Structures are given as structure tokens and as C-alpha cells.
Amino acid sequence: MVGGPIAGVDPVAILAGRMGDTALVLGHRISEWCGLAPALEEDIALANTALDLIGQAKLWLDLAGAREGLGRDADGLAYLRDAWDFRNLLLVERPNGDFGDTILRQALFDGWHVQLLAGLRDSRDEQVAAIAAKASKEAAYHWQRSRETVIALGDGTEESHARMQAALVRAWPFVGEMFESDETDAALSSAGIAPAPATLSTSVMGAFEEMLAEATLRAPEVSRWQTGGRSGRMHTEHLGHMLSTMQWLQRAYPGCDW
Amino acid sequence: MYAQMVKSTGRGVKSPEEMTPEERAFQARIDADEKIEPRDWMPDGYRKNLIRQIGQHAHSEIVGQLPEGNWITRAPTLERKMILLAKVQDEAGHGLYLYAAAETLGVSRDAMTEDLLSGRMKYSSIFNYPTLTWADMGAVGWLVDGAAIMNQVPLQRTSYGPYARAMVRICKEESFHQRQGFDIMMKMAQGSPAQKRMAQDALNRFWYPSLMMFGPSDATSVHSAQSMAWRIKINSNDELRQKFVDQTVPQAEYLGLTVPDDGLAWNAEKGGYDFTEPDWEEFFAVLKGDGPCNAERLQARQKAWDDGAWVREGLLAHGRKRRAAGIAAQ
Ligand SMILES: [Fe+2]
Numbered sequence: 001m002v003g004g005p006i007a008g009v010d011p012v013a014i015l016a017g018r019m020g021d022t023a024l025v026l027g028h029r030i031s032e033w034c035g036l037a038p039a040l041e042e043d044i045a046l047a048n049t050a051l052d053l054i055g056q057a058k059l060w061l062d063l064a065g066a067r068e069g070l071g072r073d074a075d076g077l078a079y080l081r082d083a084w085d086f087r088n089l090l091l092v093e094r095p096n097g098d099f100g101d102t103i104l105r106q107a108l109f110d111g112w113h114v115q116l117l118a119g120l121r122d123s124r125d126e127q128v129a130a131i132a133a134k135a136s137k138e139a140a141y142h143w144q145r146s147r148e149t150v151i152a153l154g155d156g157t158e159e160s161h162a163r164m165q166a167a168l169v170r171a172w173p174f175v176g177e178m179f180e181s182d183e184t185d186a187a188l189s190s191a192g193i194a195p196a197p198a199t200l201s202t203s204v205m206g207a208f209e210e211m212l213a214e215a216t217l218r219a220p221e222v223s224r225w226q227t228g229g230r231s232g233r234m235h236t237e238h239l240g241h242m243l244s245t246m247q248w249l250q251r252a253y254p255g256c257d258w
Numbered sequence: 259m260y261a262q263m264v265k266s267t268g269r270g271v272k273s274p275e276e277m278t279p280e281e282r283a284f285q286a287r288i289d290a291d292e293k294i295e296p297r298d299w300m301p302d303g304y305r306k307n308l309i310r311q312i313g314q315h316a317h318s319e320i321v322g323q324l325p326e327g328n329w330i331t332r333a334p335t336l337e338r339k340m341i342l343l344a345k346v347q348d349e350a351g352h353g354l355y356l357y358a359a360a361e362t363l364g365v366s367r368d369a370m371t372e373d374l375l376s377g378r379m380k381y382s383s384i385f386n387y388p389t390l391t392w393a394d395m396g397a398v399g400w401l402v403d404g405a406a407i408m409n410q411v412p413l414q415r416t417s418y419g420p421y422a423r424a425m426v427r428i429c430k431e432e433s434f435h436q437r438q439g440f441d442i443m444m445k446m447a448q449g450s451p452a453q454k455r456m457a458q459d460a461l462n463r464f465w466y467p468s469l470m471m472f473g474p475s476d477a478t479s480v481h482s483a484q485s486m487a488w489r490i491k492i493n494s495n496d497e498l499r500q501k502f503v504d505q506t507v508p509q510a511e512y513l514g515l516t517v518p519d520d521g522l523a524w525n526a527e528k529g530g531y532d533f534t535e536p537d538w539e540e541f542f543a544v545l546k547g548d549g550p551c552n553a554e555r556l557q558a559r560q561k562a563w564d565d566g567a568w569v570r571e572g573l574l575a576h577g578r579k580r581r582a583a584g585i586a587a588q
């Protein structure tokens with residue numbers, strides 16, 4: 001099983017599972033926009049982001065499967081696990097909402113993702129470093145685009161500003177999870193495989209502050225962060241519905257070659 | 259085709275004697291295989307016909323995202339999901355190239371979008387059919403993109419420069435679309451009994467709608483002659499339909515699937531298949547708005563357009579502020 005610090009499990013399997021699940025769930029969410037975006041250019045950009053993320057998910061989940069050693073590949077992990085075994089950030093499983101919710105969620109994810117990948121590029125685990133190197137080029141481009149779009153819409157019209165502010169209030173409570181650590185994170189960072197999540201906080205939060213200031217948006221006060229997706233302690237009710245769509249064919253016609 | 263029923267504005271083809279000197283010179287350039295460019299003089303009818311044709315084609319690419327988008331979230335493997343996403347993303351890109359080509363004729367993308375949503379402009383009838391199973395992703399790529407290629411390859415030589423160049427870019431991507439569709443069909447046709455049934459059912463449902471893509475028979479198509487003289491249409495509808503059937507029937511045999519036409523027979527004399535014509539009454543009904551998915555397709559586009567208004571306005575407003583700040587700083 002991927003996720004949850006379990007004695008005897010290679011922590012890289014857990015790390016790759018968390019990375020893969022987060023990329024997969026967000027990639028899937030964005031793919032739901034196909035054909036429905038506010039403009040053709042956005043449609044193309046969203047599809048591009050979804051494609052990159054699902055490609056990354058495949059790499060991470062294949063690695064997770066290989067390290068876990070139970071004979072599961074990326075498809076096995078993506079299509080045949082139930083919600084409680086997913087280890088993605090809660091932020092990314094939230095429904096798309098309006099375009100403001102989607103692009104703000106994207107920027108919060110991207111801003112964290114680029115910093116995390118920068119750390120993972122120096123991983124002592126060669127396979128982790130290789131995937132991170134590939135993914136970080138894509139992530140840098142996504143971050144540039146989502147950041148600029150958040151700034152433009154925050155600054156744009158009265159309506160676009162109000163919508164972005166409302167989206168920020170909804171999404172912000174999910175940011176804290178990015179910096180939360182457990183025993184697996186501690187083991188990974190002391191082995192030089194991954195940066196400790198808390199060490200990313202200063203640079204990521206700094207990048208968010210800069211973006212929000214330019215966008216003329218204000219992050220709300222949060223008394224308690226919504227967490228638990230990465231550790232497997234908690235999910236939103238939305239994830240199960242997403243999976244029942246995503247996994248439907250594999251579940252309805254088991255064992256087929258597609 | 260993606261532009262199935264382009265109503266021409268002219269009253270048939272003029273003879274050289276009936277033409278003005280400008281029209282004669284224009285026709286001579288076309289006959290000499292020269293490309294017409296946006297700044298060149300062109301007859302009003304040529305411009306209007308082209309806008310309708312390119313517009314219909316662009317709208318088809320955009321509306322065409324919907325039936326396949328319907329399965330992206332349910333694709334059975336990560337790889338299939340990525341291939342389908344890439345394919346549908348291509349179609350959005352095709353729409354973009356084509357709107358840009360139409361804009362060189364003096365009509366904006368927003369104006370064309372409004373015309374699509376109000377029903378003044380059409381899109382291909384094929385996208386008003388539902389995609390019910392995963393095998394439909396195979397059938398659409400194999401048959402619909404296959405039919406599109408048949409029409410678009412000759413259009414690379416069309417007389418209007420920007421349109422011809424857009425077609426060159428589009429055609430490069432279309433063969434990948436057809437291949438991925440055929441590949442899905444192959445997997446299904448060689449798969450479990452349920453998968454085979456799905457594949458056959460998809461062929462059954464998409465065969466005649468695909469034949470309709472080429473438009474009504476030449477005998478009843480009043481608009482073709484002028485378009486052909488202007489080289490904005492290269493082959494006749496029947497010619498392309500025949501070519502499509504001749505290419506597709508052996509592929510269906512290879513897959514072990516049955517083309518749903520009892521009248522299908524090889525005709526050695528003409529060197530092609532005899533086949534049953536699609537139900538043209540259905541075709542005209544679907545074109546008019548009475549197909550199985552017309553209402554949903556337009557609703558989906560309308561909703562995307564309406565819901566996206568604040569985003570488009572926000573981006574424009576920000577751009578204006580940026581430019582103003584840039585000018586003030588100078
Ligand atoms: Fe296309």
C-alpha cells in the first residue's frame with residue numbers, strides 16, 4: 001500500500017505515491033475543463049497543464065509501484081485504489097469551481113511545486129532526482145502562467161477581483177498542508193532524499209505573498225489548516241466522486257487491455 | 259465535411275464574358291494556381307463564401323472537442339487519457355488557426371462565436387451525435403478524423419493563402435488523430451467479448467453519420483460549382499465519399515468488424531464499392547438542429563462563453579492598465 005508510514009516500506013515509495021497522487025488528481029481535475037474554458041487559449045493551456053501533470057503522475061506512480069514491490073504499475077495504482085489509499089494534497093481534490101477557483105488552486109499548487117521539485121532535483125535517490133528534473137521544467141512554465149493569470153484577474157475588473165478574492169478565501173485554508181511533516185518526511189529528509197516540507201515554507205509563502213500583493217488580493221486569517229490528504233488521515237467528500245468517474249471503465253470491465 | 263453545406267452567395271459561375279475585368283484577372287490568378295492573399299482584391303462573394311466555409315470549419319473543431327471531451331475523465335488508462343487530451347487539445351489549436359485565417363478576411367473570432375451561438379453559423383452535423391462508450395473514441399478518431407483528412411488534404415492547395423497554410427499545419431496533426439482512433443478500435447476488436455461488442459456498436463452508430471460528413475450528393479448540391487471554380491473546394495462531395503468508403507471498408511475487415519450496410523459490394527467495373535447512401539432526411543434534420551445532441555452542444559458552448567465573460571473582460575482590463583502604466587512610465 002502506498003502512503004502511511006508503514007514499517008518496512010521504502011519511504012521513496014511513499015514519497016513517489018504522494019507526488020504521483022497529487023499530480024494525478026490535479027491533472028484529472030484540470031482535464032475536466034476540456035472544451036469549456038473561457039477562451040480558446042485557456043482551453044489549450046489547461047489541456048497542456050493537465051497533460052504534463054498526468055505524465056508526471058505516471059512517472060511517479062510507476063516509481064512508487066516499483067519501490068513498493070507488489071507488482072503494481074501506475075495504472076494499477078491510479079485505477080484500482082479507493083479514496084482512502086490516495087495521498088494527494090487536499091487542495092487539489094477540490095472541485096474546479098469557477099475559472100477563478102481553478103487558476104488560483106493552480107497557482108498555489110505551482111508555487112509550492114516548483115520549490116519542492118527544486119529540492120527533489122538534488123535528491124540522493126537518482127530516480128527521484130531524474131523525475132524531478134523533468135517535472136521542474138514543466139512546473140516552472142505552469143507557475144509563470146498561473147501566477148500571471150491570478151495577478152491579471154485580481155487586478156482586472158471589479159468583478160474579476162471579487163471572484164478571485166472569494167476563490168482565495170475558499171482555497172487558502174488548504175495551503176498549510178504543504179508544509180506539514182510526518183515520520184516519513186523526517187526519514188526522507190535525513191536520508192537526503194527529499195527536503196523537509198517545513199523548510200519550503202519561507203520561500204513558498206514569500207512567493208505567494210508577492211503574487212497576492214501584485215494581484216491586490218488578501219489571504220484570510222486561518223485558525224486551523226485543513227490537512228490530512230498526504231498522510232491519509234482525511235479526504236474531502238469530492239475525491240470519491242472523482243475516482244468513481246475516473247476508474248469506472250477499469251472497474252466495470254476488469255482485466256481488459258485498452 | 260467540416261464545412262458541409264456552405265451556401266454560396268453567387269448565382270452560379272459567371273462566364274468570362276459576364277465578368278468585370280477585375281473578376282477576370284482574379285479568376286486567371288486562381289486558374290494559374292496563384293495564392294490569393296488578404297490584401298489582394300477579391301470578389302465579395304469569394305470573401306463571403308470563404309468566411310462561411312472557414313467559420314464552419316473552425317466551429318466544427320471547437321464543438322468537436324465536446325464529444326471526445328466527454329470521455330477524457332473516463333479514459334481507461336493514463337496513457338489513453340494523455341493521448342486523448344493531446345488530441346482534443348490539437349482540435350482547439352485547429353480552431354485557433356482557422357479563426358485566425360478567417361480574421362484575415364475581416365471578421366473577428368468573437369463575432370464568429372456569436373454567430374455560432376445564435377445559430378446563424380453551422381458546424382459539422384457529426385458532432386451532434388453522442389459518444390456512448392469508450393469504443394466511440396476509437397470510432398471518432400478512425401472514421402471522423404479519417405473523413406476530415408480526406409477533405410483537408412486537398413484543401414492544402416486551396417486558393418486562399420492563409421486557409422491553405424492553416425490546412426497544412428492541421429493536416430500534419432490529423433494523421434495522428436486517425437491512428438490513435440484506429441489503435442483504440444484494434445484493441446477493442448481484439449479484446450474481450452464485451453469490448454468487441456462495443457467496437458461493433460460504435461461502428462454501427464458512426465458509419466452513416468461519417469458518410470454524411472461529406473455533404474449531400476453533388477446532384478443536389480447547388481453551391482459547389484462556384485466554390486470549385488474559386489478553388490475553395492477541390493473535390494466533389496460524392497468523389498470524396500467514395501474514396502472514404504473505399505479506404506475504410508478494408509480497414510473494417512482487417513479489424514474483423516462489419517460495416518452496417520447490406521448493400522455494400524465491390525464493383526469491379528468502377529473499381530470501388532457500391533454502398534447505401536445515408537439517410538439524407540436525417541442529415542438535413544440534424545443540420546437544422548434536430549439531432550440527438552444539438553441542444554446540449556450549443557448549450558455547453560453558450561455556458562462556456564457566458565461563464566468565461568468575466569475572465570476575458572478581466573484579462574483585457576488588466577492589459578489596458580498595464581499598457582497605460584507603461585505609457586505613463588515613459
Ligand atoms: Fe481537427
Ligand SMILES: [Fe+2]
Nearest residue numbers: 349403432435
Ligand atoms: Fe482531428
